[in-house]
Amino acid sequence: MTRIAIIGGSGLDALDALEEVSEIRSITRYGQPSGSIFQGCLENTELYFLARHGNAHTIPPHRINYRANIAALADLGVTDILAITAVGGISPTTPPRKIVIPDQIIDYTYGREHTFSDGLEGAVAHIDFTLPFTESIRQELILAAATSGINIERDGVYGATQGPRLETAAEISRMIVDGCTIVGMTGMPEAGLAREAKLNYANCSLVVNWAAGCGTGIIDLLEIKQHLHMGITEVLTLAKSWLAGHGS
Numbered sequence: 001m002t003r004i005a006i007i008g009g010s011g012l013d014a015l016d017a018l019e020e021v022s023e024i025r026s027i028t029r030y031g032q033p034s035g036s037i038f039q040g041c042l043e044n045t046e047l048y049f050l051a052r053h054g055n056a057h058t059i060p061p062h063r064i065n066y067r068a069n070i071a072a073l074a075d076l077g078v079t080d081i082l083a084i085t086a087v088g089g090i091s092p093t094t095p096p097r098k099i100v101i102p103d104q105i106i107d108y109t110y111g112r113e114h115t116f117s118d119g120l121e122g123a124v125a126h127i128d129f130t131l132p133f134t135e136s137i138r139q140e141l142i143l144a145a146a147t148s149g150i151n152i153e154r155d156g157v158y159g160a161t162q163g164p165r166l167e168t169a170a171e172i173s174r175m176i177v178d179g180c181t182i183v184g185m186t187g188m189p190e191a192g193l194a195r196e197a198k199l200n201y202a203n204c205s206l207v208v209n210w211a212a213g214c215g216t217g218i219i220d221l222l223e224i225k226q227h228l229h230m231g232i233t234e235v236l237t238l239a240k241s242w243l244a245g246h247g248s
């Protein structure tokens with residue numbers, strides 16, 4: 001049986017459209033997740049919603065208990081995850097307000113608890129991570145965007161940085177050489193943990209600013225909030241369209 005979860009990032013700390021809501025407070029062997037998990041219905045589909053940064057958006061990217069978040073969803077029987085993130089645009093094709101469905105990821109983070117294979121059970125487990133996002137869900141999102149008339153970037157390379165500070169222009173220049181097209185702070189280890197937990201997982205990224213050195217002048221944090229506020233509505237439209245057709 002398919003069970004769906006949406007992990008909300010910056011700009012999506014609550015899913016107001018969720019109906020018949022019940023609150024679940026979880027505890028896992030890895031500790032507590034970012035906040036309560038809300039179970040309800042959206043587009044006549046049962047799903048779970050978890051705010052990655054906490055219900056009041058108080059947890060910075062490097063302090064998120066990614067292991068507890070994924071473990072809590074897995075314990076609830078979740079099979080498919082749509083992860084929504086806010087990112088900076090690096091490629092000329094990823095300007096602010098563009099929605100990107102990345103197909104690859106590069107991990108620049110450090111010091112995060114990034115695996116369930118921690119050696120405590122006397123074994124080391126390896127996963128194939130050649131394609132970090134579930135292709136079937138990616139294609140469903142692409143189709144949902146076309147159905148909804150939403151202009152998206154159908155692929156891209158998500159560069160996951162440590163945060164919470166934004167990057168330097170030199171760091172973004174390095175990421176351009178590496179092939180990154182967007183930059184965010186929460187894509188890893190979340191995607192890797194989902195793969196370890198054998199969960200289907202895809203990312204939907206909303207570009208809210210030009211990355212350092214890619215625009216003109218310094219990054220305006222107020223402008224980021226404006227792009228986030230205006231763009232998240234289109235992200236939710238895409239998510240609803242995907243839910244309506246998921247698995248059909």
